[in-house]
Amino acid sequence: MGKYADAHRRSLSDPEGFWLEAAEAIEWSRTPTRALDDSRAPLYRWFPDGELNTAHNALDRHVAAGRGEQAALIHDSPVTGTKTSYTYAELRDAVAVFAGALSALGVTKGDRVIVYMPMVPETLIAMLACARIGAVHSVVFGGFAPKELAARIEDARPKVVVAASCGIEPTRIVDYKQIVDQALRTTRHQPEHIVILQRDAARAELGERDVDWQELIATAKPADPVPVAATDPLYILYTSGTTGSPKGVVRDNGGHAVALAWSMTNIYGVRPGDTWWAASDVGWVVGHSYIVYAPLLIGATTVLYEGKPVGTPDAGAFWRVVSEHGVKALFTAPTALRAIRKADPEATEPARYDLSAFEALFLAGERLDPDTYHWAHDTLGVPVIDHWWQTESGWPISANLRGLELMPAKPGSATVPVPGFDVQVLDPATSGQLPRGREGAIAVRLPLPPGSLPTLWGDDQRYIDAYLSQHDGYYTTGDSGFFDEDGYLFVMGRTDDVINVAGHRLSTGAIEAVLAAHPAVAECAVIGVHDELKGQLPRGLVVLKSGAHPDEATLHEELVAAVRRDIGPVAAFRDVTVVDALPKTRSGKILRRAMRGIADGRDVPMPSTIEDPAVLDDLRPILRPH
Numbered sequence: 001m002g003k004y005a006d007a008h009r010r011s012l013s014d015p016e017g018f019w020l021e022a023a024e025a026i027e028w029s030r031t032p033t034r035a036l037d038d039s040r041a042p043l044y045r046w047f048p049d050g051e052l053n054t055a056h057n058a059l060d061r062h063v064a065a066g067r068g069e070q071a072a073l074i075h076d077s078p079v080t081g082t083k084t085s086y087t088y089a090e091l092r093d094a095v096a097v098f099a100g101a102l103s104a105l106g107v108t109k110g111d112r113v114i115v116y117m118p119m120v121p122e123t124l125i126a127m128l129a130c131a132r133i134g135a136v137h138s139v140v141f142g143g144f145a146p147k148e149l150a151a152r153i154e155d156a157r158p159k160v161v162v163a164a165s166c167g168i169e170p171t172r173i174v175d176y177k178q179i180v181d182q183a184l185r186t187t188r189h190q191p192e193h194i195v196i197l198q199r200d201a202a203r204a205e206l207g208e209r210d211v212d213w214q215e216l217i218a219t220a221k222p223a224d225p226v227p228v229a230a231t232d233p234l235y236i237l238y239t240s241g242t243t244g245s246p247k248g249v250v251r252d253n254g255g256h257a258v259a260l261a262w263s264m265t266n267i268y269g270v271r272p273g274d275t276w277w278a279a280s281d282v283g284w285v286v287g288h289s290y291i292v293y294a295p296l297l298i299g300a301t302t303v304l305y306e307g308k309p310v311g312t313p314d315a316g317a318f319w320r321v322v323s324e325h326g327v328k329a330l331f332t333a334p335t336a337l338r339a340i341r342k343a344d345p346e347a348t349e350p351a352r353y354d355l356s357a358f359e360a361l362f363l364a365g366e367r368l369d370p371d372t373y374h375w376a377h378d379t380l381g382v383p384v385i386d387h388w389w390q391t392e393s394g395w396p397i398s399a400n401l402r403g404l405e406l407m408p409a410k411p412g413s414a415t416v417p418v419p420g421f422d423v424q425v426l427d428p429a430t431s432g433q434l435p436r437g438r439e440g441a442i443a444v445r446l447p448l449p450p451g452s453l454p455t456l457w458g459d460d461q462r463y464i465d466a467y468l469s470q471h472d473g474y475y476t477t478g479d480s481g482f483f484d485e486d487g488y489l490f491v492m493g494r495t496d497d498v499i500n501v502a503g504h505r506l507s508t509g510a511i512e513a514v515l516a517a518h519p520a521v522a523e524c525a526v527i528g529v530h531d532e533l534k535g536q537l538p539r540g541l542v543v544l545k546s547g548a549h550p551d552e553a554t555l556h557e558e559l560v561a562a563v564r565r566d567i568g569p570v571a572a573f574r575d576v577t578v579v580d581a582l583p584k585t586r587s588g589k590i591l592r593r594a595m596r597g598i599a600d601g602r603d604v605p606m607p608s609t610i611e612d613p614a615v616l617d618d619l620r621p622i623l624r625p626h
């Protein structure tokens with residue numbers, strides 16, 4: 001561990017020097033003289049006197065440096081049968097025009113803009129246009145229901161919503177416009193305008209405050225980048241927490257640009273001019289950081305893929321994209337690989353394509369099971385890199401830093417803490433550091449490095465309560481895990497109510513709130529259970545109200561429909577069982593952790609606080625992985 005160990009050590013012993021040096025990769029309108037501002041600890045800020053524009057760094061500066069004719073963005077869309085490419089100059093121009101259009105609608109620095117869009121270039125254009133004028137975008141994933149969109153609109157209070165008429169899923173057209181209208185019928189906050197990108201698959205009827213994207217840009221004047229403080233917000237991205245109400249993770253401009261540019265080269269080993277593909281959705285943090293910002297910040301070419309890993313049209317879809325566009329490194333979720341493997345177990349598809357440019361596969365979003373790791377490694381013959389991070393961190397917390405120093409992989413491990421992150425495994429009860437080999441709460445000693453969340457939108461106290469108050473001086477990740485004797489980190493699973501369904505982060509608490517609202521349900525619990533393909537699936541356990549005798553099939557249908565209606569199809573909620581009772585402590589708290597442990601296949605001892613051990617024993621067969 002030479003170069004890596006040196007970098008990690010220096011990042012912690014001399015964060016000022018380390019990050020000011022990394023900041024040189026960014027073009028500032030006012031160069032920062034300081035890295036860390038700890039005057040409001042535990043609320044830290046990075047580069048307090050720096051000033052920049054993120055969109056300028058992602059586009060204009062590369063055009064000025066001679067990359068104007070290089071592809072910035074390749075949109076590969078099997079669902080529409082189209083492929084489109086934007087050079088850096090074209091993308092800069094499109095972004096400048098849409099930025100001008102937003103300005104014409106009255107959007108100014110600090111205003112919020114909700115983006116509810118599918119995987120089309122215009123989504124990136126809208127995000128970067130916000131960045132260009134200092135507005136704050138908040139992208140909402142298309143698989144969320146109107147109610148989830150409404151919650152985000154209420155919290156972010158956007159001046160404008162940008163949406164497409166529809167999204168295209170393999171089995172159906174998703175009417176985004178209708179979802180926006182439905183959400184807005186329930187919100188107190190009303191944006192001034194809704195900009196609609198009309199797509200041929202389903203054009204939307206426009207109402208009074210709706211504006212057609214094409215008409216809007218036809219008359220718009222290009223806007224110049226507006227310098228903003230490094231500490232000004234670039235975006236808000238809502239993520240699931242332990243309660244039903246999503247948390248608005250804030251990302252700043254300066255720390256974000258510095259950290260992402262650093263990560264692209266040092267972690268992913270991607271350089272200016274390389275083609276890179278993050279096969280995620282722009283609605284998730286992976287999409288924000290690694291479809292949009294990081295590759296553009298360093299002058300690489302980013303691939304935007306609108307389709308599924310398989311079935312569009314075949315099990316070789318991913319390898320076709322890698323081969324056709326000369327992708328050097330790919331980032332996706334293990335679940336996508338499991339889907340590919342299921343469709344092509346003998347791995348005959350990769351051999352049909354020229355993958356000679358392909359150098360590395362990065363996986364994150366959920367635990368990478370060793371079986372999938374081995375399959376990918378043997379099939380592709382390139383390093384397969386499991387790395388661990390979260391919406392809050394914005395970039396990897398633990399990884400095999402291929403660009404800096406590639407280390408031997410250990411299946412099941414996300415390798416080592418990334419420079420900037422002082423990762424510790426703590427005893428959940430005492431907050432004491434646990435020795436290597438012992439599993440505990442994974443925490444990061446404060447301050448978090450640049451790029452990580454400085455706070456939650458409009459709610460410093462909620463940020464402190466949710467992340468900083470469990471272990472004094474640490475950020476709590478919500479994951480549990482351990483270091484092995486070589487200092488490799490193994491991330492084992494969440495300690496809270498967050499589950500990962502096909503790499504999509506969901507709150508079981510939010511699903512429980514929907515089930516509990518059914519008139520026949522007295523109480524309920526939702527647990528993530530193991531699934532071969534999606535990693536985890538939510539399983540609902542409901543106890544009926546005394547006197548309620550609903551038809552079980554009808555109840556099942558109603559509960560499944562309610563979750564789809566209120567949370568969205570992304571929850572993939574189909575599994576709900578009526579049980580006689582839920583295991584509780586003597587003081588009446590539902591023992592979710594014990595149920596989660598059984599669902600994870602662990603040998604869970606009977607909790608000492610349990611009121612009636614027989615209740616938990618009765619549930620074991622329902623919860624155990626099949």
Ligand code: COA
Nearest residue numbers: 142143169174280286332333335336339365502503569570
């Ligand atoms: N807009 C609208 N609906 C969406 C959507 C979107 N952007 N994304 C997913 N959905 C819907 C799907 O249509 C599906 O609806 P259905 O119940 O009517 O079929 C539902 O949400 C569940 O979708 P998904 O979990 O994607 O399941 P799937 O069976 O369609 O595909 C995988 C399974 C594994 C192939 C797919 O989830 C995948 O590629 N996952 C990778 C995840 C990822 O990139 N995570 C980000 C972290 S890296």
Ligand code: AMP
Nearest residue numbers: 364365366367387388389390391491505
């Ligand atoms: P998200 O905020 O959607 O990126 O989800 C973050 C969560 O996904 C983490 O807190 C982990 O629980 C899980 N996760 C992400 N990457 C990994 C990984 N490589 N191994 C295990 N869990 C992961």
